[in-house]
Amino acid sequence: MRILSFLWRRITALVSTVVLLLLVFALFIGWRVLGPAQQDNEERVAAKRDYLEAIASAKPVPGPNIVLVLYDDMGYGDIGAGSQGNLLTTPHIDALAANGVTLSDFHSPAPVCTPSRAGIMTGRLAPRAGLPNVVFPSGSFTEAWFKVLLGSDTPLRLPAEEITLPEVLKAAGYATGMVGKWHMGDVSPSLPNDFGFDSYFGARYSNDMKPFALYRNNEVEVEAPVDQERLTEYYTREATTFIEENANAPFFLYYAHNFPHDPLHVRPERLGQSPAGLYGDVIEELDDSIGEIVDTLERAGQLDNTLVVITSDNGPWFLGDAGDQRGNKGTTFEGGMRVPFIAHWPQAIAPGRVETAMAMGTDLLPTVLELLNLPGPQDRVLDGRSILPVLRAGGPSPHEFLYYYDSSTLFAVRDQRFKYRGPAGVKYGTDSTPVSGSIPQKEWLFDLDNDPREAYDTIVHHPEAGKRLRRAFEAKQKDMEDNLRGWR
Structure with missing residues (x-):
């Protein structure tokens, strides 16, 4: 009996310990998921309001x-400067490039979608803009797990204090419309209509996330699951309608298609037409959509007076052409962040040019500010620089350095020739390994003029360039540690 009593006490003690640990774990998970949520900076929201009101009261001359x-997820080699010799046929996009300018050294602000879009919309690197990671549908298991890993107050939407491109243009008197993928938060105050768009039609996140519905402003118009074979048809109709309805006023249309992000879909009548398979079918249907938009601009008499910009949020994912560059989506190698860029504006852009000046998606907002002769906000840092002179007539990059961030981590910095990659892990895995790992590597220096594929570390041959870029790398790290959001 003594032995049984001893075992019973040990078993109950063990069970009690396990239960206690499970309770502590549950409380920890609950705190991580249900703790204090993301908060907006009300002081900066007020400063933003004052800035936009000052623009509106100045009544700027429309551009x-x-x-x-x-x-x-469109690759550098799919369209534009890197597309020579591929299997895709894109006559409408090619015509815009031939009659406009192509930038051969343009980069997305991040190697994945949400932070890249935040950078494009705000002119600020994603950590500054307060949205450094991909976000997921509210209430989803993925979002909950994200909170467990990063905490309940991790940014899940673009902070309300950020100033966006459509807000600036709306204040300047433009009609503003968006068609397509938002993916910077699916709750107010971080929806498209909260950030300056008069009208919105599209998806709140990627086409592989559920529930995938289409919204008109804040209401569901096409219930989930959307028939994605008709997605380009939906978006093209909405884009052309917006142009027709606003042809007599200055307008800004943000056409952010979900494709060619996986899963890929195309209308049945187009399926199988491209030698590049389903991916090619999708790209060529996207090109048809551009053709319809250009035709609508022509019919409205607005093509010559419209700046059309085509680019991508990051490099290609499973399919697509990174343009003979190392890496793809999700990496800070060139294949993950060097993307197509085409600009067409007959009234002001000298046609038929390819410019090599390095630039980034964060440059679009500062470019529009210069275009409209508007001041930038004085209470925050803009990481982008205006590339208007480059677009109009060519010239050097306005940047001394470009910085490559993934999430909140700086991985690389470059100038026009060299790219310095700090000591960091490099992803490695085999086809049979379900999860890849990261293997630590020392600092590397790539000579992009002679080694655009980033295949060889040449720091021993260019020690001064290595020192200069290392200093820039470390200075940027310190700058972001001291003032992450760039407030002044």
């Missing part, structure tokens, strides 16, 4: 209409 086309 050209602006159509910004942002594709999802």
Whole structure:
């Protein structure tokens, strides 16, 4: 009996310990998920309001209409400067490039979608803009797990204090419309209509996230699951309708397609037409959509007075052409962040040019500010620089350095020739390994002029360039540690 009593006490003690540990774990998970949520900076919200009101009261002279086309996961080699010799046929996009300017050294602000879009919309690197990671549908298991890893107050939407491109243009008297993928938060105050868009039609996140519905402003118009074979048809109709309805006023259209992000879909009548398979079918249908938008601008008499910009949020994912560059989506190698860029504006852009000046998606907002002769906000840092002179007639980059962030971590810095990658892990895995790992590596220096594929570390041959870029790398790290959001 003594032995049984002893075992019973030990078993109950063990069970009690396990229960206690489970309770502590549950409380920890609950605190991580249900703790204090993301908070907006009300002082900066007020400063933003004052800035936009000052623009509106100044009644600036309108500039050209602006159509910004942002594709999802389109590779550098799919269209534009890096596309020579591929299997894709894109006559409408090619015509815009031939009659406009192509930038051969343009980069997304991040190697994945949400932070890249935050950078494009705000002119600020994603950590400054307060949205450094991909966000997921509210209430989803993925979002909950994200909170467990990063905490309940981790940014899940673009902070309300951020100043966006559509807000600036709306204050300047533009009609503003968005068609397509938002993916910077699916709750107010971080929805498209909260950030300056008069009208919105599209998806709140990526086409592989559920529930995938289409919204008109804040209400569901096409219930989930959307028939994605008709997605380009939906978006093209909405884009052309917006142009027709606003042809007599300056307008800004942000056309942010979900494709060619996986899963890929295309209308049945187009399926199988491209030698590049389903991916090619999707790209060529996207090109048809551009053709319809250009035709609509022509019919409205607005093509010559419209700046059309085409680019991508990051490099290609499973399919697509990174343009003979190392890496793809999710990496800070060139294949993950060097993306197509085409600009067409007959009234002001000298046609038929390829410019090599390095630039980034964060440059779009500062470019529009210069275009409209508007001041930038004085209470915050803008990381972008205006590339208007480069677009109009060519010239050097306005940047001394470009910085490559993934999440809140700086991985690399470059100048026009060299790229310095700080000591960091490099992803490695085999096809049979379900999860890849990261293997630590020392600092590397790539000579992009002679080694655009980043295949060889040449720091021993260019020690001064290595020292200069290392200093820039460390200075940027300190700057972000001291003032992450860039407030002044």
